[in-house]
Amino acid sequence: MIYLDNAATSFPKPEKVYDDIYTAMKEYGANPGRSGHKLALKAGRAIYETRELLCKLFNIDNPMNIVFTYNATDGLNLAIKGLLKPGDHVITTSIEHNSVLRPLKALEKIGVETTIVQCDSRGSININDIEEQITDNTKLIVTTHASNVIGTILPIKEIGAIAEKNDIVYMVDAAQTAGVYDIDVKDMNIDILVFPGHKSLLGPQGTGGVYIKEGIEIMQMKEGGTGSKSNLLIQPEMMPDKFESGTPNTPGIVGLGAGVKYILNRGIENIRNHEKELTRYFIEELKKIDKVKIYGQCDADKQAPVVSINIGEEDSSEVSYILDKVFDIAVRPGLHCAPLAHKTIDTFEQGVVRFSIGLFNTRQDIEKSVEAIRKIVKEI
């Protein structure tokens, strides 16, 4: 099988990720931060090591400012809902995932005001359009780093600068970029960074996280046992305990650490260049096929390795079904949980066939995909 659904979750992972998870479960499967025995301490240290690795990757100073979550959606909810209060205004874009848009829509009911800045049909945003929307009560700008539908990379450093200038919190959803594109929270003025663990960070499903800059006030959504200040009935304020109630996913976090270690060893630039080259080649070849419509930038330098197409007016689910059934190629059709992005690129009815490239894809995978598309075009 050729797996080209890496934007949903990366597959496969480095062998070391599987092995470290297995070892964590089998050799030190205790509850970290609770008891003080050797096994619990070992689990606690392993989790701390993953925090440190993430700090290295994102240029974060304090490992305790990273909160582990169930997935990126969990982190986005935590940060969006913990930050915004009735009367606050938030600016976002039309290419966001439902993990940003749906929490914002829910908050509108309690009096949070949302402005969705329109991107053009290739997903590009005019940063002046963002700045123009800033009002006295604008508390937050939240944007994706790259569209999960067409890969378009947003100028997060420039948006971060606008946010800083206007004393507004800037939150980045790095679901499609963390682990492949450079993210430097300090240089880019990112106040809150949300990332999944199981996509390009190469960790397992069941992991994600949020970096929260010192001084940003976020109310926790959940309370519970934290292993700290157990004498109190109120949630402790200390980080990251405030946001990490209950038993964490130790083996998962260990696996995430193994994924990040792999990235740091191999070099994020090398990974990016590999994926970029495949994306470039794929787009070039697709352009040669009649009836294939390619969405987004059509430029590997301006997009994450996500290439979305349609074949004429064919239903995207039908094409994806054939790719899977006949050619054993795994892609994702439909709306990709991003309805406004599809309205933005005018594919709300048809959806698109999304090919998302990962670290372990090869030139041959792309060649076979091109060949498959050629055949489908011919048959239809």
Next chain:
Amino acid sequence: MIYLDNAATSFPKPEKVYDDIYTAMKEYGANPGRSGHKLALKAGRAIYETRELLCKLFNIDNPMNIVFTYNATDGLNLAIKGLLKPGDHVITTSIEHNSVLRPLKALEKIGVETTIVQCDSRGSININDIEEQITDNTKLIVTTHASNVIGTILPIKEIGAIAEKNDIVYMVDAAQTAGVYDIDVKDMNIDILVFPGHKSLLGPQGTGGVYIKEGIEIMQMKEGGTGSKSNLLIQPEMMPDKFESGTPNTPGIVGLGAGVKYILNRGIENIRNHEKELTRYFIEELKKIDKVKIYGQCDADKQAPVVSINIGEEDSSEVSYILDKVFDIAVRPGLHCAPLAHKTIDTFEQGVVRFSIGLFNTRQDIEKSVEAIRKIVKEI
């Protein structure tokens, strides 16, 4: 090492749990319920199978009424905060974990009224004391099934009957019992059952769940991509999608399924009897040692396999430290994230040394623990 911290997380797990997780990651590590390709479908089916196994264990009719969460705390917050509104009254007990008490304390700030019914010094509750507290606005009774500090089992069937009679929602925190004690949501009138995946259900950390009876209205805490109704900016109402936004922990849930399968195959009664026998033996032997104070029921038939002690006035952390350092026995000291339970048994200052027995403990483990305690008593 002798691991007696199973109330924090069970360790080890059956080999099949590790193996199934490894296989899930390696062979079908796709995102379930999103794309329609073979691998995604396989992941989706595996998750569904775990839902079915849990239904069998808890006598639940509809697998879609089980929601998977990050841990039990996540599930308790989801259910407690999604159910209660300002003006509602909730009844709970003095032996609850902070994962129940802290969310309730947080809700008091928005006008939810809480009554904490006092248990006696062994953790027993008089169910009349619960019934007496019911008022017109009582919306919920939430109790643990068994104390995580002293193991005392609460009469959940009787409490469920009171709740039903008074048309009140009954929520059970089965953190210490699911997988060892019989739980039948229909027979026991349990409307909401919250369970961790990584304790006696023998799954990995990073798993937990909530059963929500049909017709109970709970507001979701999080919104996001659900893979369903992707055209909408509002959270879908369908179960379990309403509460399962973002990528689930597929390998973890597969591991939880393997754990439940193990329990069903081995027989929950056999597991319970094994743990009960060890508990009985441990209590008997402890009673023979001078200076050892045993808390709770001191009766294996009335308590989950959790035995908490102190040695004279010795600090519980100090004793636990020696058990770990000198005897290689892992236990948990302190307050166990249950401050009111410790006030109830009058150990708020000293804490207790908690031994929690699991499926894979042996008679020899208990013998060695008794021996260690004898030696510590002698030395002190």
